[in-house]
Amino acid sequence: MxxxxxxxxxxxxxxxxxxxxxxxxxxxxxxxxxxxxxxxxxxxxxxxxxxxxxxxxxxxxxxxxxxxxxxxxxxxxxxxxxxxxxxxxxxxxxxxxxxxxxxxxxxxxxxxxxxxxxxxxxxxxxxxxxxxxxxxxxxxxxxxxxxxxxxxxxxxxxxxxxxxxxxxxxxxxxxxxxxxxxxxxxxxxxxxxxxxxxxxxxxxxxxxxxxxxxIGRVKGNKMVNMQLSNNKLVDRGTRYLMEGLHLDYQEAQDVLKKYGSVQKAMEAYGK
Missing domain, CATH: 3.40.50.10490 (Glucose-6-phosphate isomerase like protein; domain 1)
Known part of the structure; x- marks a missing residue:
């Protein structure tokens, strides 16, 4: 001391x-x-x-x-x-x-x-x-x-x-x-x-x-488990799926809303 x-x-x-x-x-x-x-x-x-x-x-x-x-x-x-x-x-x-x-x-x-x-x-x-x-x-x-x-x-x-x-x-x-x-x-x-x-x-x-x-809360460099709690985050998640699943914007947003998170949507598509 x-x-x-x-x-x-x-x-x-x-x-x-x-x-x-x-x-x-x-x-x-x-x-x-x-x-x-x-x-x-x-x-x-x-x-x-x-x-x-x-x-x-x-x-x-x-x-x-x-x-x-x-x-x-x-x-x-x-x-x-x-x-x-x-x-x-x-x-x-x-x-x-x-x-x-x-x-x-x-x-x-x-x-x-x-x-x-x-x-x-x-x-x-x-x-x-x-x-x-x-x-x-x-x-x-x-x-x-x-x-x-x-x-x-x-x-x-x-x-x-x-x-x-x-x-x-x-x-x-x-x-x-x-x-x-x-x-x-x-x-x-x-x-x-x-x-x-x-x-x-x-x-x-x-x-x-x-x-x-x-502990697996990030995939690649994306926040794939973020809470979709506002329009900005929904838009961000949609764009992640557009990139990862090669979908257009509306298709990606529909998929995101169906599965509730980028991570779950990517898993559903085998990614």
């Missing part, structure tokens, strides 16, 4: 932000943002380990839980909420939990992240089992809500991972798979909704998308 330093709280590389004109503010922010993808690339081996562990557990009925507070919690909920419409998975397979409950999605709940017991209570409400996986998300790596949740999960035999922006943090030390993304100091000192949050979003995209591909 003696080597642990909160990089996320380190002073910005830029001084006197209030004296910059708008173009300089934006250019300097963009300069910092360009560092994020390279930082995420360095942790691909850890993300690979997590996705492979998730794939094995998903085939046995396991689920993926994200837990976080503030921006980190909201990013987990965002990623989880996109899985059913994009890949046709039930809502209870990838679940995001935030300190303070659903009300904290829009408005911060005072002191919610300081409760070390609540995350496990929130997980238990979903009848959690050893087949499930818990991913704690905390830029600081010290959020009590997240730390308490992953420690309890690990004690109960669940696979645990932690996404943090401070290498060597308590979160990294508490989990089976630490994903430590060092993006450096923020443009505005300590504002982890910026580069840290962006890096978390990239990592979450990678985790959930790779998992959905590995």
């Amino acid at each position: 003696s080597e642990y330093q909160k990089i996320t709280e380190s002073p910005s590389h830029y001084e006197h932000l209030e004296q910059m004109d708008t173009a300089d503010i934006l250019a300097n922010m963009n300069r910092e943002d360009r560092k994020v993808a390279d930082a995420v690339a360095l942790v691909i081996p850890r993300i690979t380990e997590l996705v492979d562990g998730l794939e094995e557990r998903f085939y046995q009925g396991g689920r993926l839980f994200y837990i976080g507070a503030g921006t980190s919690g909201r990013l987990g909920i965002l990623d989880a909420s996109e899985i059913p419409p994009t890949y046709g998975m039930p809502h209870n397979r990838v679940i995001g939990l935030i300190a303070g409950g659903d009300g904290a999605i829009r408005k911060a709940v005072e002191n919610a992240e300081d409760d070390t017991e609540q995350a496990w209570k929130d997980l238990e409400a979903h009848e959690i089992t050893a087949l499930d996986t818990v991913v704690g998300i905390a830029a600081s790596g010290t959020t009590p809500y997240v730390l308490g949740g992953v420690r309890s999960a690990k004690e109960k035999g669940l696979l645990t991972a932690g996404i943090t922006n401070n290498p060597g943090s308590p979160l990294a030390q508490a989990v089976d798979i630490p994903i430590e993304i060092n993006v450096g100091p923020e443009f505005v000192t300590g504002s982890t909704r910026m580069k840290s949050g962006t890096s978390q979003k990239l990592a979450l995209n990678m985790i959930s998308t790779a998992l959905m591909i590995r």
Whole structure:
């Protein structure tokens, strides 16, 4: 623990932000943002380990839980909420939990992240089992809500991972798979909704998308299991079938409506 330093709280590389004109503010922010993808690339081996562990557990009925507070919690909920419409998975397979409950999605709940017991209570409400996986998300790596949740999960035999922006943090030390993304100091000192949050979003995209591909929710490069919940998605599915089955637009749409998904339609046609 003696080597642990909160990089996320380190002073910005830029001084006197209030004296910059708008173009300089934006250019300097963009300069910092360009560092994020390279930082995420360095942790691909850890993300690979997590996705492979998730794939094995998903085939046995396991689920993926994200837990976080503030921006980190909201990013987990965002990623989880996109899985059913994009890949046709039930809502209870990838679940995001935030300190303070659903009300904290829009408005911060005072002191919610300081409760070390609540995350496990929130997980238990979903009848959690050893087949499930818990991913704690905390830029600081010290959020009590997240730390308490992953420690309890690990004690109960669940696979645990932690996404943090401070290498060597308590979160990294508490989990089976630490994903430590060092993006450096923020443009505005300590504002982890910026580069840290962006890096978390990239990592979450990678985790959930790779998992959905590995468990067969993508064919070729298409979202063949997406929910046909609006005209845009019906049109997209129709065009997928036009390409895959060599049908005209109306024929493809009729087939899509008959079978209810691109995947089922392709299977019906032996594709």
